[in-house]
Amino acid sequence: MEWGMANRMHRMFQPGSGNAVMVAVDHGYFMGPTRRLENVRATIAPLIPYADVLGVTRGVLRHAIDPAATTPILLRVSGGVTVLKEDLSHEEIITSMEDAARLGVCAVALSVFVGAPHEHESLHHLSQLIDAGEACGIPVMSITAVGKELEKRDARYLALACRVSAELGARMVKTYYCDNFEKVVEGCPVPIVCAGGPKLDSDRAALELAYGAIQAGAHGLDMGRNIWQSDHPVAMLKGLRAIVHEKATVKEALDVLEAEKKAGSAAPKRAAAP
Numbered sequence: 001m002e003w004g005m006a007n008r009m010h011r012m013f014q015p016g017s018g019n020a021v022m023v024a025v026d027h028g029y030f031m032g033p034t035r036r037l038e039n040v041r042a043t044i045a046p047l048i049p050y051a052d053v054l055g056v057t058r059g060v061l062r063h064a065i066d067p068a069a070t071t072p073i074l075l076r077v078s079g080g081v082t083v084l085k086e087d088l089s090h091e092e093i094i095t096s097m098e099d100a101a102r103l104g105v106c107a108v109a110l111s112v113f114v115g116a117p118h119e120h121e122s123l124h125h126l127s128q129l130i131d132a133g134e135a136c137g138i139p140v141m142s143i144t145a146v147g148k149e150l151e152k153r154d155a156r157y158l159a160l161a162c163r164v165s166a167e168l169g170a171r172m173v174k175t176y177y178c179d180n181f182e183k184v185v186e187g188c189p190v191p192i193v194c195a196g197g198p199k200l201d202s203d204r205a206a207l208e209l210a211y212g213a214i215q216a217g218a219h220g221l222d223m224g225r226n227i228w229q230s231d232h233p234v235a236m237l238k239g240l241r242a243i244v245h246e247k248a249t250v251k252e253a254l255d256v257l258e259a260e261k262k263a264g265s266a267a268p269k270r271a272a273a274p
């Protein structure tokens with residue numbers, strides 16, 4: 001691996017655990033101002049010190065993240081459809097690798113839609129993006145199964161989507177948790193990070209998901225709604241960090257979360273967007 005590529009991977013996956021806690025805040029690109037992301041800057045600010053990586057679009061990067069911040073950025077570069085459309089798979093590459101390099105990001109991310117109407121185009125876009133990323137030392141993350149494709153969330157489907165992404169050259173893959181998740185990890189030769197999906201019923205459920213993913217061999221999380229839609233986002237993030245970096249059990253992570261809640265971190269009050 002070239003120095004630039006290797007350096008970017010090391011900046012995301014932490015020395016010690018070899019894992020990463022990525023905080024995904026890119027949902028607005030197809031969901032609009034979803035709950036607790038109405039004022040994206042206010043949502044992100046308290047999380048920055050505890051995120052190993054922030055996943056955003058270039059619009060949110062420019063609007064909500066101080067250029068003095070040193071947190072590695074994972075830039076979403078696919079999009080072009082919204083939740084108003086039936087077929088979410090009709091994405092294009094919406095941000096060039098040139099702009100990603102100009103923005104100084106650590107990695108770029110694109111969704112692939114295996115089994116969906118635009119499967120072929122999305123895999124072709126992934127290959128094109130990887131060619132461009134390899135040329136300038138920027139790793140590409142493939143995001144498997146988003147939106148309606150999530151209905152197919154089982155180990156066989158996700159293992160196929162992750163393996164295809166790795167075979168095309170993705171340096172890392174983000175996917176969703178499922179039963180027998182170890183089968184998904186086993187079949188994927190590059191690091192897998194696990195998304196959270198829609199907000200779960202409880203903090204415990206989100207910690208259990210994270211614990212299951214790490215136990216199965218995931219290299220971390222790329223989680224959004226179960227962090228910033230929690231009533232205690234910083235506490236949740238600290239609990240997740242204990243699982244990902246310190247091999248904490250769910251009980252130990254809950255203790256971290258409860259201690260942080262007592263110390264007083266709560267979701268930011270909604271403020272008018274600047």
Ligand code: 5RP
Nearest residue numbers: 024195196197222223224225
């Ligand atoms: C949106 C995404 C999200 O980044 C991904 O789904 C992770 O967020 P969450 O944990 O909320 O699912 O790719 O398309």
